[in-house]
Structures are given as structure tokens and as C-alpha cells.
Amino acid sequence: xxxxxxxxxxxxxxxxxxxxxxxxxxxxxxxxxxxxxxxxxxxxxxxxxxxxxxxxxxxxxxxxxxxxxxxxxxxxxxxxxxxxxxxxxxxxxxxxxxxxxxxxxxxxxxxxxxxxxxxxxxxxxxxxxxxxxxxxxxxxxxxxxxxxxxxxxxxxxxxxxxxxxxxxxxxxxxxxxxxxxxxxxxxxxxxxxxxxxxxxxxxxxxxxxxxxxxxxxxxxxxxxxxxxxxxxxxxxxxxxxxxxxxxxxxxxxxxxxxxxxxxxxxxxxxxxxxxxxxxxxxxxxxxxxxxxxxxxxxxxxxxxxxxxxxxxxxxxxxxxxxxxxxxxxxxxxx
Amino acid sequence: xxxxxxxxxxxxxxxxxxxxxxxxxxxxxxxxxxxxxxxxxxxxxxxxxxxxxxxxxxxxxxxxxxxxxxxxxxxxxxxxxxxxxxxxxxxxxxxxxxxxxxxxxxxxxxxxxxxxxxxxxxxxxxxxxxxxxxxxxxxxxxxxxxxxxxxxxxxxxxxxxxxxxxxxxxxxxxxxxxxxxxxxxxxxxxxxxxxxxxxxxxxxxxxxxxxxxxxxxxxxxxxxxxxxxxxxxxxxxxxxxxxxxxxxxxxxxxxx
Amino acid sequence: xxxxxxxxxxxxxxxxxxxxxxxxxxxxxxxxxxxxxxxxxxxxxxxxxxxxxxxxxxxxxxxxxxxxxxxxxxxxxxxxxxxxxxxxxxxxxxxxxxxxxxxxxxxxxxxxxxxxxxxxxxxxxxxxxxxxxxxxxxxxxxxxxxxxxxxxxxxxxxxxxxxxxxxxxxxxxxxxxxxxxxxxxxxxxxxxxxxxxxxxxxxxxxxxxxxxxxxxxxxxxxxxxxxxxxxxxxxxxxxxxxxxxxxxxx
Numbered sequence: 001x002x003x004x005x006x007x008x009x010x011x012x013x014x015x016x017x018x019x020x021x022x023x024x025x026x027x028x029x030x031x032x033x034x035x036x037x038x039x040x041x042x043x044x045x046x047x048x049x050x051x052x053x054x055x056x057x058x059x060x061x062x063x064x065x066x067x068x069x070x071x072x073x074x075x076x077x078x079x080x081x082x083x084x085x086x087x088x089x090x091x092x093x094x095x096x097x098x099x100x101x102x103x104x105x106x107x108x109x110x111x112x113x114x115x116x117x118x119x120x121x122x123x124x125x126x127x128x129x130x131x132x133x134x135x136x137x138x139x140x141x142x143x144x145x146x147x148x149x150x151x152x153x154x155x156x157x158x159x160x161x162x163x164x165x166x167x168x169x170x171x172x173x174x175x176x177x178x179x180x181x182x183x184x185x186x187x188x189x190x191x192x193x194x195x196x197x198x199x200x201x202x203x204x205x206x207x208x209x210x211x212x213x214x215x216x217x218x219x220x221x222x223x224x225x226x227x228x229x230x231x232x233x234x235x236x237x238x239x240x241x242x243x244x245x246x247x248x249x250x251x252x253x254x255x256x257x258x259x260x261x262x263x264x265x266x267x268x269x270x271x272x273x274x275x276x277x278x279x280x281x282x283x284x285x286x287x288x289x290x291x292x293x294x295x296x297x298x299x300x301x302x303x304x305x306x307x308x309x310x311x312x313x314x315x316x317x318x319x320x321x322x323x324x325x326x327x328x329x330x331x332x333x334x
Numbered sequence: 335x336x337x338x339x340x341x342x343x344x345x346x347x348x349x350x351x352x353x354x355x356x357x358x359x360x361x362x363x364x365x366x367x368x369x370x371x372x373x374x375x376x377x378x379x380x381x382x383x384x385x386x387x388x389x390x391x392x393x394x395x396x397x398x399x400x401x402x403x404x405x406x407x408x409x410x411x412x413x414x415x416x417x418x419x420x421x422x423x424x425x426x427x428x429x430x431x432x433x434x435x436x437x438x439x440x441x442x443x444x445x446x447x448x449x450x451x452x453x454x455x456x457x458x459x460x461x462x463x464x465x466x467x468x469x470x471x472x473x474x475x476x477x478x479x480x481x482x483x484x485x486x487x488x489x490x491x492x493x494x495x496x497x498x499x500x501x502x503x504x505x506x507x508x509x510x511x512x513x514x515x516x517x518x519x520x521x522x523x524x525x526x527x528x529x530x531x532x533x534x535x536x537x538x539x540x541x542x543x544x545x546x547x548x549x550x551x552x553x554x555x556x557x558x559x560x561x562x563x564x565x566x567x568x569x570x571x572x573x574x575x576x577x578x579x580x581x582x583x584x585x586x587x588x589x590x
Numbered sequence: 591x592x593x594x595x596x597x598x599x600x601x602x603x604x605x606x607x608x609x610x611x612x613x614x615x616x617x618x619x620x621x622x623x624x625x626x627x628x629x630x631x632x633x634x635x636x637x638x639x640x641x642x643x644x645x646x647x648x649x650x651x652x653x654x655x656x657x658x659x660x661x662x663x664x665x666x667x668x669x670x671x672x673x674x675x676x677x678x679x680x681x682x683x684x685x686x687x688x689x690x691x692x693x694x695x696x697x698x699x700x701x702x703x704x705x706x707x708x709x710x711x712x713x714x715x716x717x718x719x720x721x722x723x724x725x726x727x728x729x730x731x732x733x734x735x736x737x738x739x740x741x742x743x744x745x746x747x748x749x750x751x752x753x754x755x756x757x758x759x760x761x762x763x764x765x766x767x768x769x770x771x772x773x774x775x776x777x778x779x780x781x782x783x784x785x786x787x788x789x790x791x792x793x794x795x796x797x798x799x800x801x802x803x804x805x806x807x808x809x810x811x812x813x814x815x816x817x818x819x820x821x822x823x824x825x826x827x828x829x830x831x832x833x834x835x836x837x838x839x840x
Contacts, residue, residue, distance in 0.1 A: 004416035005459035006452055007423075010375045028485040037557060038547050040487060041690075044494025045543035046536075051499055052506035053532055055337045057522030066522035069532075078536075090491040094499070097467045097475075098345055100412035104463045105374040167382060168452060169423045170430035170445065194528050201533030209540065349732065473692065497692045500734040545687035548651050552675050553748070554704030559691065562699055562709050 072118020
């Protein structure tokens with residue numbers, strides 16, 4: 001999923017750098033607060049470990065092919081989201097510089113697409129809630145698989161988004177996303193299973209190494225509800241089926257169609273290009289990447305995007321709900 | 335030659351190249367970083383159909399490879415990783431974008447222009463990044479990053495990964511070799527061994543990290559790897575900066 | 591008499607002490623001894639006898655539980671740790687854990703830079719350390735290119751840069767081929783500091799130490815001249831060891 005520089009324009013690159021830098025600043029702050037300098041050599045060695053582990057071929061039973069591990073969820077479960085995020089940044093920097101895996105300009109995008117989702121979304125929205133009642137093999141597996149699937153879907157979608165926003169390709173959004181998402185669904189599933197196997201091993205050998213596991217059985221959130229929400233989330237994202245049929249161009253879409261239309265004709269004047277990119281980048285939702293949104297393909301795209309938005313909002317809302325409910329009422333029975 | 339060996343040798347070859355680099359190696363790393371980023375921004379901001387403009391940008395790497403005596407073959411080998419997707423999208427462009435356009439006196443699909451431009455951008459940005467890392471050691475780059483206020487935690491972790499990458503890759507290779515000797519004919523690790531194989535390696539890595547931490551503590555580690563080398567900006571660094579920034583901007587905006 | 595540099599009184603240590611439900615393993619009990627400047631002491635014992643634990647306690651890598659330790663006149667306390675650690679050099683069994691920078695000079699310079707020495711002073715110390723172990727030819731090399739023997743010498747050099755008065759080594763000859771092992775013996779014998787070497791390799795101890803402490807099940811069961819203890823077959827075998835090859839072949 002590493003993006004090359006050629007796939008984006010500077011405005012998109014810059015925006016993603018800003019987001020990634022913000023997340024990195026937060027992570028550094030948190031890691032410092034823990035004031036446990038022990039974390040740093042752990043991060044270094046685990047970063048190198050992830051590199052090496054990425055090269056191992058894992059045979060997928062039943063098929064003839066092999067899968068690989070990316071490492072975001074694995075690192076998060078061992079080091080916590082912030083330390084894992086910084087470790088992944090370091091890994092991506094080295095991959096970019098020494099192996100040309102990902103471009104320098106695209107580093108901000110790659111950090112966001114691969115590290116941010118894997119560490120923060122995977123850590124706080126999936127791993128921690130599932131470990132809230134203690135770790136078991138089943139819960140570890142579920143968290144690893146769901147985490148990998150969801151975060152890879154988000155990452156792949158972001159790649160499509162960033163590329164389309166940069167206007168790099170005339171490939172219709174639907175086709176691009178329609179190829180990327182299912183592929184990464186499969187990759188996510190395999191990675192999740194491998195991660196689960198490794199984490200289960202660690203859980204048996206040295207359970208204290210896992211992050212975010214509540215010692216006692218009292219969790220803050222109903223296990224079943226969490227699982228239900230996450231399963232739905234995985235289906236929605238993975239299937240990409242649209243719940244929204246509307247493709248009414250709203251004011252924003254209209255404006256962007258205009259701009260997109262103009263962008264096709266111009267062949268020079270980078271300032272113009274940059275301005276239209278900024279405009280595209282700062283517009284809120286993905287719908288506008290569609291050129292000619294009255295096609296059926298357009299509906300699916302906006303549907304996926306809409307579902308995604310709904311999903312993210314609902315997961316965040318659940319998290320907030322849980323937080324406030326627990327604060328209000330104390331114990332929660334399963 | 336396994337993947338591990340390939341990765342190890344690629345990693346080490348860049349390390350070696352950077353350490354023996356000629357005059358380019360003596361240019362201040364901050365200057366080189368700035369010019370590299372400026373170049374990447376300039377290339378990526380070229381219009382999608384601006385094939386001519388993109389081709390002009392090739393002057394920068396061309397000159398530096400030749401005058402800087404930087405090995406070109408290695409740069410070309412590096413293309414194989416990110417190029418596939420770029421190539422794929424580039425090849426699709428002529429089929430997706432069939433608007434006819436006149437270019438250099440020939441009528442062609444505009445998708446051909448954008449496709450070629452895309453692939454070319456892919457090449458040029460990889461070359462630009464390679465020129466940086468092939469002439470600048472990672473330690474110098476990290477010193478520069480610290481000067482730019484990149485947090486010490488991040489920079490230290492980068493240096494640690496760099497140091498231990500070789501060891502972990504060797505260990506990965508040993509683990510894989512030991513496995514394949516007992517599982518002949520298997521292309522990958524069987525599901526039943528996923529957990530223990532990688533898990534053992536992981537636990538060993540954590541133990542190594544602990545020893546490392548002890549070692550660092552004993553020698554007064556305070557959160558940062560200090561470098562003894564100080565880079566001063568000299569006249570030639572400023573000339574390099576101004577010259578190349580000027581040339582890049584001129585190629586991008588003014589050369590018609 | 592040379593100055594007393596190390597004083598250990600009634601030292602005891604239990605792993606897992608303080609953890610819930612933990613009646614941990616008692617690794618050391620009632621350890622008492624003194625060591626003077628210039629002594630060459632071998633610390634021997636079967637696996638699990640407590641050698642590594644003792645060394646770690648001396649550098650403060652484990653917390654003091656029972657007993658007292660005094661290093662170069664300073665009692666082992668948290669506030670004295672930085673000074674104690676700069677007077678003691680500890681060489682790990684695994685050189686790769688000790689050499690964590692990418693290049694030899696940077697690793698050697700690590701400690702002096704952290705302790706606030708000027709760059710000039712640091713470079714001087716680095717040069718002296720390299721000369722003391724004979725690795726001047728390795729200046730400028732990347733660590734990953736060093737052989738096992740070279741790494742071991744570099745690891746020793748890294749601790750010499752703070753001018754330690756005591757050198758502790760954990761299994762120094764492990765994983766070295768005969769040639770490197772011989773060279774290591776020569777280098778170690780050339781170091782004037784008080785040395786405590788923990789090792790299974792009794793022949794190595796014989797070649798590098800005058801005095802031997804025999805540890806068994808966490809206690810010192812013998813403390814005396816190396817040649818005497820290492821010739822005592824019954825004593826060694828009673829404590830899980832065998833005669834050094836130099837003596838058993840005779």
C-alpha cells in the first residue's frame with residue numbers, strides 16, 4: 001500500500017503531512033509522559049523485527065498462495081498506539097529511504113494510511129474495547145482480524161481518495177475503489193489471522209507483554225455489543241454496498257464538478273492546479289471525486305463513502321456513549 | 335538468494351555508497367534535503383498533461399548522476415518496488431482518456447500524454463530520493479532532522495532500526511532456513527507454525543531490547559544519540575542551494 | 591596493599607520479590623567479599639549459580655534487596671548510580687546488545703558524550719580505548735561488518751572510554767573461535783583495572799585470573815587462588831563443574 005510520489009500532488013501531500021505530524025506530535029507527547037525510556041529500545045528493536053517479519057511467507061491453508069504481515073496491529077498490541085505509531089513512522093522512513101518503498105513526498109500519506117489507522121483506530125476502537133474484559137485467544141483473534149480488516153480497508157480507501165483527489169488517473173472512482181477494497185479485504189483477513197496467531201502465542205508465553213488488557217474481568221463495555229458493531233462495520237466496509245442511493249449533486253459537488261471539468265482541460269499553470277487541488281482537498285466528503293455523478297457508478301461511490309462516514313461516526317459515537325454511560329452509572333453488566 | 339539476503343544486500347549497498355560518495359557527500363545534508371524536497375514538489379506539481387515540462391525536470395537527476403558520480407544502476411533497481419502501480423495507472427490512461435490532442439504535430443489521445451507523464455514522474459521522484467540517500471549517511475540525515483526539531487524519540491528509533499535491521503533480517507533468514515529444512519517443498523510457513531515461529535522471534539527481540547536498554551543505561555543514555563559531527567554551512571553549500579533551487583524553479587515555471 | 595574498590599556484605603537477592611503471589615527464586619544469599627585494585631578475579635559456577643545476578647547487582651541493573659555494596663567508596667544507592675556506572679565497565683555476553691550505534695567510533699564515543707565531555711576530549715578517549723584493545727584499524731568501520739572477535743574487542747573498548755576502575759565481563763569468551771579467544775586473553779591481560787570475569791570457560795579463567803570465586807546455589811563456596819581452586823577436582827565436581835582441560839589432560 002505504499003504510495004509513490006507520482007501518485008499525488010503537493011497539496012494533498014502537504015495536507016496529509018500535517019495530519020500525520022499532528023498525530024506524531026501527540027504520540028511523542030504521550031510517550032514522553034510515560035517517561036519510561038525503556039520504550040525507545042523496544043520501539044527500535046520491534047521496528048526492525050517488523051521489517052524482518054514482513055519478509056516471511058506465510059502459507060495460506062487451502063490456497064496455493066502466501067500472505068504477509070504489515071505489523072501495525074501487532075505493534076499496537078505490544079507497545080500501545082502511540083509508541084507503535086512512532087515505530088511505524090520510523091519503519092516507513094527507512095523503507096522509503098533505503099528500499100524506495102514509498103516516496104518522500106508521499107510519506108505523510110503513507111504514515112496516515114498505514115500507521116494511523118492501524119495504531120489508533122486499531123488500538124483504541126478495536127483492540128482496547130475487546131480486551132476490556134481480559135484477554136482470551138478468541139478475543140485476541142477477533143480483535144486482530146477485525147482490526148486488520150478494518151484498518152486496511154480504511155487505508156486502501158484513503159489511497160484511492162488521495163490519488164483521485166490528486167487527479168492522477170482517469171480511472172473511475174468506483175473501479176479504482178472496487179479493485180482496491182476487495183483485494184485489501186483478503187490481505188487484511190490473512191494479516192489478521194497471522195497477527196492473531198502471533199499474539200496468541202505471546203499471550204500464552206508472556207501475557208504481561210500485551211498492551212491494553214484489563215487485568216480483572218470487569219470491562220466497561222458489553223462484549224457482545226462491541227462484537228456486533230464491529231462485525232457490522234467490517235461487512236459494511238468490506239462489502240462496500242451502498243445504503244445511499246442519492247446522487248443529488250449538492251452545492252459542493254456542483255462546484256467541484258465545475259472545477260474537475262476545468263482541470264481536465266488545463267495543461268499548464270501549476271498555481272491553477274494547486275489551487276484546485278487545495279479546493280478539492282479541503283472539501284469535506286468524498287462524493288466530489290466523481291466526474292459525472294449521474295452514472296450508476298457514481299451512486300455506489302457516494303454510497304461507500306457515505307457508509308464509511310456513517311461507520312466512523314457510529315464507532316466514535318459508541319465509544320463516546322460508552323465513556324459517558326460508564327461515567328454515569330458505574331458497573332455495567334454484560 | 336532469499337528475500338532476506340536481497341534486502342540485506344540492498345540495505346548495505348546504499349550504506350556503502352553513501353559513505354564513499356564524492357563531492358556530493360560533502361554538501362551539507364540540510365541543503366540536499368531541501369533541494370530534494372523542492373524537486374519532488376516541482377515534479378509532482380507538473381500538470382497532468384505536461385509531458386514536455388516533466389521531461390525537462392529530468393535534467394536535475396541527469397546532471398547529478400553524471401557529475402556526482404552516483405551509481406545509476408542501483409537507482410534503476412529501486413524502481414521495481416513502487417513502479418508497478420504507477421505503471422499500471424499510466425498504461426491505463428490512454429484507454430480511459432481518449433480526448434484527441436495535438437502534441438508535437440501529431441494527433442494523439444491525451445491519455446497517452448498523461449500516462450507517460452505519470453510514469454516519468456514516478457521515475458524522477460525515485461531518482462531524486464535516491465540521490466539524497468546515496469550521498470548522505472543516515473546519521474547525518476538524522477542530525478538534520480533533529481535540527482528541524484523532529485522529536486528525539488523518533489530520530490533515535492530510526493537510528494536503532496537502522497542498526498538492528500541487519501541483525502533482525504539475519505535472524506529472520508535463520509528462522510526461515512531452519513523451518514524450510516524441516517518442511518521441504520513448502521513455499522511458506524504452515525498455519526500451525528505461524529504463532530510459534532514469529533512469536534519466538536518476537537520474544538527474542540523483546541529480550542534483546544531489554545539488554546539494549548540496560549546497555550544504554552549503563553553508558554548514561556539520556557534519550558538521545560548525540561553525534562559528534564557538526565556540519566557548518568559553507569559557501570559551496572549556499573551556492574549549491576541557490577543554484578539548484580533556481581534551476582528547478584526555472585525549469586518548472588519559466589522554461590517554455 | 592592496593593585500595594579496596596569493591597566491598598560486598600551479606601548480599602542477598604530474590605527474583606520475583608515484590609510481585610503478588612511471588613515467592614521468587616533466591617538467587618543469591620549471604621555473599622560477602624572484597625576486591626582490590628589490580629586484582630584479576632574469576633567468577634565461576636554452574637548455570638544458575640548466580641554469576642550474572644551478582645554482576646548485575648554491582649552495576650545497579652537489579653535493585654539492591656539485602657546486604658550492602660560499596661563501589662570505589664560509594665554506597666550503592668540510586669543517587670550514586672551515575673558515578674558508580676562510570677567507574678564500572680560492564681561487558682555483556684552478547685556484543686550486539688552492547689554495540690547499538692551503527693559505527694565503531696560513534697559507539698565508543700557514546701558514553702563520553704553522554705557524560706558531557708567535550709568533543710575533543712571524547713575523541714581522545716576514543717583513540718585511547720581503541721589502542722588499549724588494539725582496534726585502531728577498525729576506526730570508521732560499520733559495526734555490522736565486524737567479525738565476532740572484532741565486536742567483542744569493540745565492546746570492551748566502549749566501556750574503557752569512561753576510565754573505569756573496575757571491569758566486569760559476562761562470559762567474555764563465549765562464541766569466539768580459538769584465534770580470537772587467544773587474542774582476547776592477551777588484551778584482557780593487558781588491562782590494568784580490577785577485573786571480575788564471569789565464565790564457564792575454566793581454561794580461560796585459568797589464563798586470565800589469579801583469584802577465583804566459586805558460586806554454587808547463590809553462595810560463595812570457595813574464594814582463593816585460581817590455580818588451587820581450579821585444580822581441586824572434588825570441589826569443582828561437587829558444584830557442577832569439571833576440571834579445566836589444561837589440568838584434566840595431564
